[in-house]
Amino acid sequence: MLKTTRFLTCLMTLFVLATCALAAENKPQEDREGGIVGTGIVGTITELGSIYVNGQHVIFPADMIVASPLGIKPAAALGVGETVVVEATFADGSWNADYISQYLPVIGPVSAAGADGFSVLGSEILIDSDTAFDGVADAAALGQGDWVAINGLWRGNTVVASLVIKIDRQDEAVIVGSYRSDGTQGPAYVGGTQIIGMTPRHAQPDDVLTVRGVPAQNGIEALNVALGLFTRPVADILMEGYLSQPGPQGLYTIYGSGVIAYAGDEPMAVFSGRGLYCAQSVERQPIVPLAELPEDEQDRMQLLESLGREAAERCGG
Numbered sequence: 001m002l003k004t005t006r007f008l009t010c011l012m013t014l015f016v017l018a019t020c021a022l023a024a025e026n027k028p029q030e031d032r033e034g035g036i037v038g039t040g041i042v043g044t045i046t047e048l049g050s051i052y053v054n055g056q057h058v059i060f061p062a063d064m065i066v067a068s069p070l071g072i073k074p075a076a077a078l079g080v081g082e083t084v085v086v087e088a089t090f091a092d093g094s095w096n097a098d099y100i101s102q103y104l105p106v107i108g109p110v111s112a113a114g115a116d117g118f119s120v121l122g123s124e125i126l127i128d129s130d131t132a133f134d135g136v137a138d139a140a141a142l143g144q145g146d147w148v149a150i151n152g153l154w155r156g157n158t159v160v161a162s163l164v165i166k167i168d169r170q171d172e173a174v175i176v177g178s179y180r181s182d183g184t185q186g187p188a189y190v191g192g193t194q195i196i197g198m199t200p201r202h203a204q205p206d207d208v209l210t211v212r213g214v215p216a217q218n219g220i221e222a223l224n225v226a227l228g229l230f231t232r233p234v235a236d237i238l239m240e241g242y243l244s245q246p247g248p249q250g251l252y253t254i255y256g257s258g259v260i261a262y263a264g265d266e267p268m269a270v271f272s273g274r275g276l277y278c279a280q281s282v283e284r285q286p287i288v289p290l291a292e293l294p295e296d297e298q299d300r301m302q303l304l305e306s307l308g309r310e311a312a313e314r315c316g317g
Contacts, residue, residue, distance in 0.1 A: 037089070037232065037233070037234070037235065038087050038088055038089045038098060038232070038234050038235065038316075039087075039088055039089070039090065039095070039234055039235060039236045039237070039238060039315065039316030039317070040085065040086065040087055040229065040230050040234040040236070040237040040238070040239075040281070041053055041054060041056060041058065041084075041085075041086040041088060041095065041237075041238045041239070042054075042083075042084070042085050042086075042103060042229065042237065042238070042239040042240070042241070042256075042257060043083065043084070043153075043238075043239060043240035043241075044081065044082070044083050044084075044151070044152075044153070044162045044240060045078060045079065045080050045081065045082050045083070045084060046080060046301045046304065047080065047301075048078075048079070048080065050075070050076075050097075051075075051078055051084070052305075053084060053086060054238055054239070054240050054276060054304055054311065055276075055303075055304030055305050055306075055307050055308040055311060056095050056238065056308060056311065056312060057093070057094045057095065057308070058086055058088060058094070058095045058097050058100075059094050059095070059096055059097065060075045060096075060097040060100065061075075062076065064076075064097065064100065066078060066084075066100045066101060066102060067099075067100075067101040067102070068101065068102040068104065069102070069104055069107055069149075069174045069210075069212075070102075070104070070107070070149060070167065070170075075097070075100055078100075079163075080132075081132045081151060081162045081163035082102060082151050082162075082163055083102070083103040083104070083105075083151040083152060083153065083162060083163075084100055084101065084102055084103055085100070085101045085102075085103050085229050085230065086099070086100050087099040087100075087230055087231065087232065087234060090312055090316060090317035093309070095312070095317070099231055099232075101231075102151075103151070103176065103229075103256075104149050104150060104151060104174065104176065105123075105150055105151075105152055105153075105154060105159045105175070105176050105177055105191070105256060106120045106121060106123055106125065106148075106149075106150040106159055106174070106175055106176075106191070106193075107120075107147070107148070107149045107150070107167070107170065107173055107174040107175075108120045108121045108147065108148070108170075108173035108174070108175075108215050108220070109121075109144075109145050109146065109147050109148075109169075109173070109215055110142050110143065110144055110145065110146045110147075110148055111144055111145075112144070113139060113140075113142045113143060113144060113146075116139070117139065118139060118142060119192075119218075120148060120150065121173055121175055121193040121215060121216075121218070121219060121220050122192050122193045122194060122217075122218030122219050123157060123158070123159060123175065123177075123191040123192035123193045124157065124158040124159070124192055125148075125150055125152070125158070125159050125161050125164070126155070126158050126159065126160045126161060127139045127161055127164070128160070128161075128295070130162070130296070130297035131161045131162060131163070131164060132162065132163045132164070133163070133164050133165075133166075134163065134164070134165040134166065135165055135166030135167070136164070136166040139164070142164075142166070146166060147166070147167050147168065147169050147170060148164055148165060148166055148167060149164075149165045149167050150163075150164055150165075151163035151164075151165070153240065153241045153242065153255070153256065153274070154177050154178065154191060154241065154242065154255035154256035155242040155255060155274075156242070156244075156255060157189075157191045157192035158191075158192070159191070160242075160274075172212045172213060172214070172223065173212070173213060173214065173215045173220050174210065174211070174212050175190045175191060175193045175209075175210075175211045175220055176190070176208065176209070176210045176211075176256070177190045177191040177193075177208065177209070177255070177256045178190065178191070178206050178207070178208060178209075178244075178253060178255050178256055178257075178258070179200060179203050179204075179205060179206065179207050179208070179209045180205055180206070181205060188200065190209050190211055191256075192218075193211075193218070193219055193220055194216075194218055194219030194220075195209075195211055195219065195220060195222050195225075196213075196216055196219045196220065196221045196222065197213075197221045197222055198213075198222035198223075198225060200225050200227070202227065203225075203227060204260065205247075205251075206244070206251065206252075206253040206258070206259075206260045207227060207228075207258050207260070208227070208228060208229050208256060208257060208258030209225055209226070209227060210225070210226045210227075211224070211225050212224045212225075227258075228258055229257070229258055233281060234281055235280070235281065235316055236278060236279070236280060236281070236315050236316035237257065237259055237277075237278070237279045237280075237281055237315075238276070238277075238278055238311065238312075238315040238316065239254050239257050239259075239276075239277050239279065240274065240275070240276050240277075240293065240304075241254045241255055241256060241257060241274070241275070241277065242254070242255050242273070242274060242275070243255075243275060243277065243287065243289075246263040250262050250263040250264065251263075251284070252287070253287075254277055254279065254287060257279070259279040259281065259287065260284055261279060261284050261285060261286050261287045262284040262285075262286065263286065264286065273292065273293070273294075273295060274292075274293040274294075274295060274300070275289055275290075275291065275292050275293055276289075276290045276291045276293055276304065276307065276311060277289055277290060278290055278311075278314055278315035278316075288314070288315075290307065290310075290311050290314060290315070291303060291304075291307055291311075
């Protein structure tokens with residue numbers, strides 16, 4: 001597993017040149033030439049102090065600001081149930097966050113609301129007994145046209161919601177997830193949401209896209225499209241989520257991650273439910289399953305806690 005370091009600019013001295021050569025012996029080509037640093041951690045906050053994500057203790061400076069489609073906020077204001085993207089390096093048993101953003105798969109108006117779930121922009125939102133609500137009592141209290149911000153993880157074209165926040169109407173709706181298209185002039189989708197009026201350039205199937213735009217029936221009229229989850233290249237990605245089945249060419253992904261892996265010639269074991277995975281961000285290497293996770297929140301938290309240090313050591317720590 002890759003060991004993450006920060007590269008300093010090599011000064012023109014024999015000592016530093018020797019140091020860089022030593023580092024190069026232990027790093028893949030992409031790391032040496034692409035400036036790949038740190039580990040990306042994607043998952044649900046399960047505990048505070050600073051925060052725990054995927055069983056990992058993530059600490060951050062007191063003045064760190066979190067990026068969000070809803071506006072910036074202090075990292076100290078993050079709460080349990082929120083889903084986040086963290087860029088961090090491992091030291092002294094904890095992850096030191098360099099950057100944190102909120103991972104909100106869907107922001108937009110509700111349609112077809114019900115007790116077990118509803119849809120937003122054409123993507124289904126699954127509500128279970130562990131889903132928390134902010135600004136509204138439960139899913140049954142949501143009405144058609146109410147705006148919500150969804151924290152959760154993609155399972156196919158459905159978001160398994162950990163926290164639903166009722167919000168004021170926004171200037172733009174947002175969808176963040178895996179891109180899919182048949183490569184023709186047919187419709188393009190992120191999750192279950194049709195992307196209208198803009199063809200994403202340079203995007204491959206299963207890349208993660210952030211699309212901002214105007215809500216439309218079962219879709220979004222795109223005004224802006226961005227590629228990727230991270231602000232910089234990361235060596236490894238430790239993510240809680242759901243794995244897709246390999247496609248005809250053997251390519252598969254963790255839904256909503258942007259990681260594209262190649263199954264190769266060997267049969268691949270795919271968890272039927274939620275899992276904890278380690279993926280390399282380069283070369284389409286197979287995604288490594290670290291644990292199959294129970295859907296029950298308390299059982300899942302206990303398992304993630306027990307895996308904490310082992311998962312870190314196997315995925316960039």
